Each structure stands twice: as structure tokens, then as C-alpha cells.
Amino acid sequence: MLRLTVNGRDHDLDVDPDTPLLYVLRDDLALNGARYGCGLGQCGACTVAVEGRPVLSCVTPVSVLAGRSILTLEGLGTPEQPGTIQRAFVAEQAAQCGYCIPGMIVRAHALLVQNPDPSDAEIRRSLNLNLCRCGTHLRILAAVHRAARETRGAASEDDRS
Template sequence: MVTLTVNGRRVETDADPTMPLLYLLRDELQLNGAKYGCGVGQCGSCAVLVDGRSSFSCLLPVAALEGREVVTLEGLGAGEKPGSVQAAFIAEQAAQCGYCIPGMIIAVEGLLRRNASPDEAAIREALQPHLCRCGTHARILRAALRVTTPPAASAKLEGSKP
């Protein structure tokens, strides 16, 4: 039996300890924000926060999560009450197909939890292991900058839309 916290809720599971967290989230807890992309930690679509840090859930066995806190995209906000990073992605229309966006949002959220005012280089580094095949990288970067940049500088970003 493994006990962990998912989006503020205590979860006890007797799942196979070698099963990836991604499968527990999607199949048993019906949390579908994290996506299955590559299964080998090279695309970032499965990212979740584990103890506040962005982690690829396709690589994490359930056994490694005993007593740990997991936050998925659903735990950041949704619908009418999106979290600040989610709201920035919406404002910048930073999704085309949207498949990579949950992982991108998680990466930015994880960065902000470690560094409240990251510069563009830090944002690029946090997003580096995440792939977007639709090519919306400029909008994704603008969304990340929107949420990490002071309001006066953020106003300048408004004029830089393509």
C-alpha cells in the first residue's frame, strides 16, 4: 500500500509499485491533465508537480511516492477559476492542439515555486525538456513571461503579439 497526496487529497493505493504515476493518475484517479506522450521522459506532456518540482510522471514508479505531494494540472485551477499560469496561457492563446500545454504549465508553475521572479533564461531552461510539435513556442514563452513579469513590463508584452 502506498499513501500519497494528490491535489490536496490523501490517496491510498495498492497499485503495482512499479506502475508509473501517470497510469495511477489517469486510469485510477481519472485525472487526465497529464498526457501520455513518449513514455520515456523526453517530451514533458506527462509533467506533474511532486513536492513542488516539475517531474515526468511516466518515469516515476508509484513506490517512489510514499508520503509525497503530487499536484496535477487539475490541482492548479480549472474552468472559471484558472490558476495564474493557466490564465496567462489562456490570455496568450498559447495552445494550438494543446497536448503539450499541461506539461508546459506545470514546468512554469514548478519554476515559480522555486523562483518567484525568474528571468527569460530561467524560463527557457525550465521549458527546455518540453516539446511542442505545433510550434507555439513564442506564445508559450510570452505566457510564461506574462505571469513572471511585473505588471509594467507585462504591458509591453501586450504590444508584442504576432
């Protein structure tokens, strides 16, 4: 039995410890935000955050994640109440086919937690491991900047209260 904490909830799972996290998320927990892209950790479609750091879930065995906090796209918001970064991607129309977007969003969220005001170069460097063939790169940059502004604005309002 293995216990995983995903999106703030504990899950006791009877899975092979060598199973990649991606399969456990999708098959056992019905969390389908992380996508299967290449299966080799080269495209970023499967990106999740583990304790705030982006991780390629297709090549990460669940055994190394016991006791660590895992965040998936679903943990950032819902279709009815999307989180800041999700709203920014929608507002900037940053998705074309959308296949890479969940991994991009999770990686962008992790960046903004570490650096609330990233430059274009820092965003590009952070998202470099996530491949997008549709060509929405400029819109993705705009979405990350929008989310950063909104997050900083919300933080400023909290400071004033």
C-alpha cells in the same frame, strides 16, 4: 496499499508499486491533465510536480512517491476558476494543439515558485525538456512572463494589506 497525496488530497490505492505515476493518475484517480506522450521521459507531456519539482510521471514508479506531495494540472485550478498560470496561457493563446500544454503549465508553475521573475533564458532552460511541435514557443514565453507579473503583483498587494 499505497497512499499518495495528490493536489492536497490523500488517496489509498491498491496498485503495483512499480506502476508509473502517470497510469495511476489517469486510470485510478481520473486526473487526465498529465498526458501520455512518449512513455520514455523524453517529451514532458506527462510532467507533474512533486514537492515543487517537475517530475516525468511516465517513468516514475508510484512506490517512490508515498508521503510526498504531488501536484497535477488539475491542482492549479479548474475550468471555471483557472489558476494564474493557466489564465496566462489562455490570455497569450499559448496553445495550438494543446497536447504539451499541461506539462508546460506544471513545469512553468514550478519555475515560478522557485523564481518569481525568470529571464527568457531561465524560462527556456526550465521548459527545455517539454517538447512542443506546434511552434507556440514565443507565446509560451509570454504566458510565463504574464503569470510572473500577475503573481508578483498579487504578492505586492498582499504586502500592502
